[in-house]
Amino acid sequence: MKVKLRESPLGSRVLAVQEEGTLLFDGRVPVAIFGISTFASILQATYQIHGEAASTSLYMFGFEMGKSFAKQFVEENYSVEEALSVLSDIDAMAGWGRYRVVELDHENKRAVIVMRNSFIADALKPSEKPVCDLLRGYFAGILSFLWKIDVRCEEIKCLARGDGECRFEIHP
Amino acid sequence: MPSERRWGMPVRDPPVKLAETASGDLIYVDQEEGILEARGRRIILLSAITLASLAEGAVNIFGEAAKSIFYIAGIRAGTAYMRLLLKEGRTPHEALEEMKRADALSGWGVYEYISVDLEKKEAIIRVRNSINARGFSKKGSQVCDFLRGYFAGAFSVLCKEDLNCEEEKCINKGDPYCEFHVYSFK
Numbered sequence A: 001m002k003v004k005l006r007e008s009p010l011g012s013r014v015l016a017v018q019e020e021g022t023l024l025f026d027g028r029v030p031v032a033i034f035g036i037s038t039f040a041s042i043l044q045a046t047y048q049i050h051g052e053a054a055s056t057s058l059y060m061f062g063f064e065m066g067k068s069f070a071k072q073f074v075e076e077n078y079s080v081e082e083a084l085s086v087l088s089d090i091d092a093m094a095g096w097g098r099y100r101v102v103e104l105d106h107e108n109k110r111a112v113i114v115m116r117n118s119f120i121a122d123a124l125k126p127s128e129k130p131v132c133d134l135l136r137g138y139f140a141g142i143l144s145f146l147w148k149i150d151v152r153c154e155e156i157k158c159l160a161r162g163d164g165e166c167r168f169e170i171h172p
Numbered sequence B: 001m002p003s004e005r006r007w008g009m010p011v012r013d014p015p016v017k018l019a020e021t022a023s024g025d026l027i028y029v030d031q032e033e034g035i036l037e038a039r040g041r042r043i044i045l046l047s048a049i050t051l052a053s054l055a056e057g058a059v060n061i062f063g064e065a066a067k068s069i070f071y072i073a074g075i076r077a078g079t080a081y082m083r084l085l086l087k088e089g090r091t092p093h094e095a096l097e098e099m100k101r102a103d104a105l106s107g108w109g110v111y112e113y114i115s116v117d118l119e120k121k122e123a124i125i126r127v128r129n130s131i132n133a134r135g136f137s138k139k140g141s142q143v144c145d146f147l148r149g150y151f152a153g154a155f156s157v158l159c160k161e162d163l164n165c166e167e168e169k170c171i172n173k174g175d176p177y178c179e180f181h182v183y184s185f186k
Helices: A009-013 A036-048 A054-077 A080-093 A119-124 A133-147 B047-089 B092-105 B145-159
Strands: A014-017 A023-027 A029-035 A096-103 A110-116 A152-157 A166-170 B027-030 B035-038 B041-048 B110-117 B124-127 B163-169 B179-184
Touching: A009 A080, A014 A029, A023 B035, A023 B124, A029 B035, A029 B047, A036 A054, A036 A119, A036 B041, A036 B047, A054 A133, A054 B047, A080 A096, A080 A133, A110 A133, A119 A133, A133 A152, A133 B092, A152 B145, B027 B163, B035 B110, B041 B047, B047 B145, B092 B110, B092 B145, B124 B145, B145 B163, B145 B179
Parallel strands: none
Antiparallel strands: A014 A023, A023 A029, A029 B041, A096 A110, A110 A166, A152 A166, B027 B035, B035 B041, B110 B124, B124 B179, B163 B179
16 A cells, blocks of 8 residues: 555654755665666666676675675574565565565575565566566575575566566575 | 754754655655655665665676766766756756755755856766765775766756766765766867
């Protein structure tokens, strides 16, 4: 359900220091608001200049970002399920889309994550191939850190390609 | 709430919840779907560290040439935004003031137009708290390539000519603020 920011928990979690032009999430993390078209222009310029290599590099940026995001949950002794649930809520709050874990196999280090409204797919659609390289790396980075073993992630379905949602498969 | 001055010392405005600013009625949130919108356009929140990681990661992999990624992306963003502001009926002066107001409210930092001469196609913009310069692990160089492109794009629309922009000061190299110089190639 769509509500005004004024009525949403996000509106209270982000503090604005107006004379400084800064926003702080939970009073400490500097954040900024971007149109997805702006973010798309960064990704498009990356692909335009570096071609296919951009896909790998975006995956790697996502991987490092996922590891750093997961770190705090390990420090605070969250279970993998709890960490993924909290991250899903925070990322949804940030407008990144809504994901849920549909399979999680700790023993074999495999997982399936399904995402609605990926902001990357929305920004880069239409596309003939999956485009959420940053998110692919992000999920791999989170689970690699939580499982303490490097895993990879593939995007099997993508909203940008016309699939109803994005589907990420994570495996060793 | 405007700042007051007491005994010559500035009193800082306290932080307020974003919900209590103009954004409170402008931004819509769909928590279940993970969607934020403002004026019918989808928006996202990104942390300064995420932005810096993208920029630093690109430079690590592609070298200094990666800086052009953010410059080009900035040009596209600045061009599109300035065109929109003018299309909505603003004068160039009003458009620049709206850009300053809206970007500060978006957490991009505070712009001060030190000099703007649209006839000479030249401008100097000072930015405090550039979101582009925060979160970098490596200090010592100018890093606001996105904002550099953004100002180049915005002023190119105003001057109806492709302009260049250099970042002459940057908080990432120890300056007290970032400063951008927009100028004509001609």
